Amino acid sequence: MNYPDFLDINDTVGYVAPSFGCAIEPYRTAFMRAREVFSKKRLSEELGPNCFADDGIGISTTPEKCAREFMDMYASETNQALISCGGGELMCEILPYMDFEVIYRAKPKWFMGYSDNTNLTFLLTTALDIATIYGPCISSFGMDPWHRSIRDAFDLLTGADTVVSKGEDGVITVTMHNYDGWEKESAKDEEHPFAPYQISELFIPAIYGGREAEGRLIGGCLDVLNNIAGTRFDRVKAFNSRYADDGVLWYLESCDLNVMDMRRALWHLRECGWFENA
Structure with missing residues (x-):
């Protein structure tokens, strides 16, 4: 696995919009x-040139322009990490226009985003063996005050000792944890663009079998993963084979799927061989 360098003082962050941009409020x-x-x-x-674009359907602009922006910004030597402007609906449409060889040849850098950004956070890891961060998009860092999860995401990007440690053998360990609760309804709107998370629901862990588990952590938005499975961009079986000795841990969240959709999606991923070595 190729792990990018952490951000340092005076480094540059690149902002890209492979899904929605920050063209409307409260995101702008x-x-x-x-x-x-x-x-x-x-x-x-x-x-990136598409950060404030809004002429696309389900994404910031045309799939061709979105793919070009991401490739150019990833290959750019000006920035040392990329953060997505936002989630969206049709980021999958940029994949046929992506030249993944451009990404593979470039120096690895962190790409962070969530939801629709699974299209790239997941593929960069499973197809190109580049570690990515499934985390908040850039507008979330505008909240005041920061939720602990936002702080942790920033600390991870910068390699802060709150989440990152280096042993005597040189091995870097990242320690993250869950949080006590989660937001069901956001207070963020045009009049309150900086509203923090409204934590109203308790986190309730469910551990089946009472076993501890470890492995390579991969996953993302189930809606997107189900869409990728079985396409020419699917490299999960090779990833599972490559890290068979480590095992694989999956994290999954869903945006629009109902309960039966989720069950069908999980069946699909299982039948595609995605959960081998899990």
């Missing part, structure tokens, strides 16, 4: 504040 205003926050933390920025 939250994005502007997040940029100010990062600047105060002594990080520079490189804006």
